[in-house]
Amino acid sequence: MVSMAKELSSEDFAALYSACHLDLLRYVLTLLPDRVQAEDVVQEVARLLWQKRQEYDPAKPFWPWARGFARFEVLMLLRHQNIRGKYFSEQLVEQLAEERVANEEQLSAQREALAGCLQKLDEPSRELLMLRYGRELTVQQLAEQRGKSANALYLTLHRIRQTLVDCVNRTLRIDGWV
Amino acid sequence: MKNNPQHEELTRLISGLLEKRLSPAEHERLESLLAADPQARRFYMQMIDQEIELPCLVASAGEPAAPHESPSGQNTINGFDAVRSLWRRWVFGTALALGMLIVLIMFALPHWFRKPAARAPQPITSTLSLTDSWAEDFESGASTGWHGRIVTTNLPVGSKYGIAAVVKEFPEAESSYNIQLPENWERGLVALTTESTLNVTYRLGNRTHVNVFMHTISPETGERKYEMYQLRTGGGFPGRSGRWQTVSIPFSSFVRKIVVEPGGFPTFVGGPPRAGEPVTALSFSSMEPSDLVIDRVWITPTGPAREEIVPLRN
Numbered sequence: 001m002v003s004m005a006k007e008l009s010s011e012d013f014a015a016l017y018s019a020c021h022l023d024l025l026r027y028v029l030t031l032l033p034d035r036v037q038a039e040d041v042v043q044e045v046a047r048l049l050w051q052k053r054q055e056y057d058p059a060k061p062f063w064p065w066a067r068g069f070a071r072f073e074v075l076m077l078l079r080h081q082n083i084r085g086k087y088f089s090e091q092l093v094e095q096l097a098e099e100r101v102a103n104e105e106q107l108s109a110q111r112e113a114l115a116g117c118l119q120k121l122d123e124p125s126r127e128l129l130m131l132r133y134g135r136e137l138t139v140q141q142l143a144e145q146r147g148k149s150a151n152a153l154y155l156t157l158h159r160i161r162q163t164l165v166d167c168v169n170r171t172l173r174i175d176g177w178v
Numbered sequence: 179m180k181n182n183p184q185h186e187e188l189t190r191l192i193s194g195l196l197e198k199r200l201s202p203a204e205h206e207r208l209e210s211l212l213a214a215d216p217q218a219r220r221f222y223m224q225m226i227d228q229e230i231e232l233p234c235l236v237a238s239a240g241e242p243a244a245p246h247e248s249p250s251g252q253n254t255i256n257g258f259d260a261v262r263s264l265w266r267r268w269v270f271g272t273a274l275a276l277g278m279l280i281v282l283i284m285f286a287l288p289h290w291f292r293k294p295a296a297r298a299p300q301p302i303t304s305t306l307s308l309t310d311s312w313a314e315d316f317e318s319g320a321s322t323g324w325h326g327r328i329v330t331t332n333l334p335v336g337s338k339y340g341i342a343a344v345v346k347e348f349p350e351a352e353s354s355y356n357i358q359l360p361e362n363w364e365r366g367l368v369a370l371t372t373e374s375t376l377n378v379t380y381r382l383g384n385r386t387h388v389n390v391f392m393h394t395i396s397p398e399t400g401e402r403k404y405e406m407y408q409l410r411t412g413g414g415f416p417g418r419s420g421r422w423q424t425v426s427i428p429f430s431s432f433v434r435k436i437v438v439e440p441g442g443f444p445t446f447v448g449g450p451p452r453a454g455e456p457v458t459a460l461s462f463s464s465m466e467p468s469d470l471v472i473d474r475v476w477i478t479p480t481g482p483a484r485e486e487i488v489p490l491r492n
Contacts, residue, residue, distance in 0.1 A: 022230070030226045033195050036331045044338065077330070080319055086205070092213050096223070103220055110224050111231050118235050126236075133233040139197065158193035164228060165189070165221070 008053045016062040017046060023063060024070055026107075030100050031074045031093045041077060045069045071097045110168050117167035125160045132157065184211060188218055192225045308456060312368040313476035314359075316341055323360025325461070326472075333473055334379065334422045334490050340473040343462070355386075355468045358461035359475065363404075366395055366456020368477050374429040374451075375481025376460075379474040379490065383420035386468040390415055392432055394455040404458065407432040408446040415462060415470075422473070422490035426481050 008016070024045060029038040048069050049056075056065055074097075078090055088096070100107075118126070131137045131145075139157070143150040191208040194200045200208065211218050314324075316339040321328050326341035333340045346356040359367065368374075382388060390409035395402065409415065410431055434448030451457075457477070462470060 026227055026230055029230065030223055033226065034198075040330055040338065080328075088209055088212070092209060095213070096219060099216065099219055100223055103223060106220070107223055107227055111227055114228060114231050115235050118232075129232060130236050134236040136233075154193075154197055154199065157197070158190060161193055161196075161225065161228065162189050165224060168224070168228075 008056065008058070012058075013050060013053055017049065017066075020063045020066050021046075024066060027067055027097075027100055028070050028074060030096050031071070032077070032087055034087070037077070041070065041073050045073055048073070067101070106172075109172055113168045113171040114164060116171065117164050120167060121160065121163065125156075125163070128153075128156065129160060184215075184218070187211070188221060189225070192222055196225070196229050308365055308367075308369050310369055310371055310374065310479035311477060313474070315339075315474040315476075325356050325358035329471055332381075333471075337473050340471045342471045343464070343468045346463075354463045354465055355470075356461050356463045357470060357472055358463075359459065361459040363393075363458045366458050367460075368457050370394070370429050370451050370453065370455050370457060371479045372430070372453045373480045375478045376427045376429060377424060377474075377476045377478060377481070378427075378472060379422065379424045380470060380472045381420065381422045382415065382418050382468070382470045384467075384469050385418060386464045386466045386470075388415040388462055388464045388468055388470055390427075390432075391459075391461050391463060392451075392457055393459040394451055394457050397452050397455055405451070405455070406435040407451060408435065409433075416485065416487060419489070424488050424490060426486045426488075428481060428483065428485065431485060 021042070024042050025038060028041045028045075029035065032038050032041060045066065049066055052069075056062070074093060075090060078087060078093065087093075118129075121129070128142070131142055132139070137145070139150050139153050142148075143153050146153070188208075188211055191200065191204055191211070194204060195208060212222055315337075316328065317337070319328065319339050321341055324341060325344065325346060327344045329340050329342045330338060341357055343355040343357050345353050346358070347353045376390075392407040392409075394405045394407065396405045409427065410433065416425055416427075430450040432450055433446045434451070435444045435446050436448035437444045462472070464470070
């Protein structure tokens with residue numbers, strides 16, 4: 001069959017890419033749990049997608065096509081860097097890549113429920129999250145600011161994450177999930 | 179999952195992973211838990227997503243901007259406003275970056291197509307001919323022939339790969355921390371001119387003294403002989419600012435190792451390299467652990483008469 005795909009305009013590409021940028025970051029960070037590395041990979045994927053845009057069939061969804069590049073890039077990075085022990089094995093990465101797609105509906109529901117759970121947190125916890133995630137203060141900076149040990153703050157952050165996850169999962173059970 | 183005895187351990191390990199606090203043993207344990215249990219993997223994905231969502235949610239959780247008067251009578255902005263401002267900057271920055279990406283890739287496309295698409299290591303010597311210019315930016319991801327470790331983070335904007343110093347063992351001497359160009363003792367990498375310049379884009383933060391050593395094929399006729407040079411006696415590599423910068427160093431700043439007195443020890447007090455001398459090896463070396471990272475090295479036939487350092491604008 002002769003391909004009828006025409007080259008994407010820069011505007012079309014920007015629209016398609018913008019729509020899946022955050023999905024790409026979530027996907028890559030799942031496989032490569034290092035924010036800086038993950039952002040580097042996403043940037044490279046964006047470049048590759050543009051470079052290969054002539055191969056994209058507009059009749060098909062963009063996200064699975066883009067995701068394929070991301071998965072390949074992560075695996076290439078793992079093979080190339082020989083960073084076993086710092087990141088996951090290829091086997092686990094392949095497994096996560098597959099299951100991430102299969103679980104997307106549930107993950108999406110969990111993300112939606114998170115906002116409500118954040119509101120239920122006590123004020124000190126929300127304040128801590130605001131400083132850590134909103135202002136991007138390091139744990140060390142927070143520890144100095146609050147006169148606490150870094151270990152104590154790591155523990156507090158861990159407990160807040162745990163509280164949020166539990167709240168989300170409780171909410172989803174109520175809504176019929178799990 | 180909540181009743182699973184491994185649940186607490188799993189969340190602690192994932193939290194540690196997100197904060198980059200896991201020891202290799204803990205990392206291994208986390209990997210084994212994830213590999214063994216699909217529910218653990220779902221939980222892990224949930225926590226990863228939560229980590230990405232939290233900055234957005236925290237930013238949008240604040241009340242509408244309501245500057246209030248401080249005791250001094252000046253308007254102040256509350257914490258949530260500041261966060262919202264950060265978040266707006268992030269969103270704006272992302273949109274701007276995307277726009278710039280489109281523009282950049284449109285203009286840079288022909289150049290990218292000329293680059294090798296795959297990252298397969300390529301023998302660096304295959305691209306070398308003995309000209310008066312030489313360059314390596316590691317952007318293929320390969321470091322064949324180099325002594326150093328490829329790095330991919332904390333590099334200048336737009337760069338994907340750099341090379342960091344690693345320890346080099348010597349059989350009868352102290353080990354050192356080196357980044358070394360690929361050696362070519364047969365032909366050399368590049369032929370020097372009287373104005374040849376070594377250009378390096380690098381970052382060096384700690385106070386370790388880094389020296390630059392070079393070997394060349396001697397221009398003297400007769401039996402093949404190699405010369406050894408050092409960048410300025412005792413001077414070392416410049417600019418320990420911890421920021422990315424580019425230094426241009428004339429090769430005339432190198433001094434040759436010579437024997438001054440018959441029977442004496444060779445010392446670096448000789449003259450600079452001569453025109454036509456082929457460089458066979460060049461290394462950046464320190465006796466203590468060094469945080470030197472090089473993003474790009476290139477040798478040009480001309481350059482500034484004196485050493486110049488230009489900070490990189492990221």
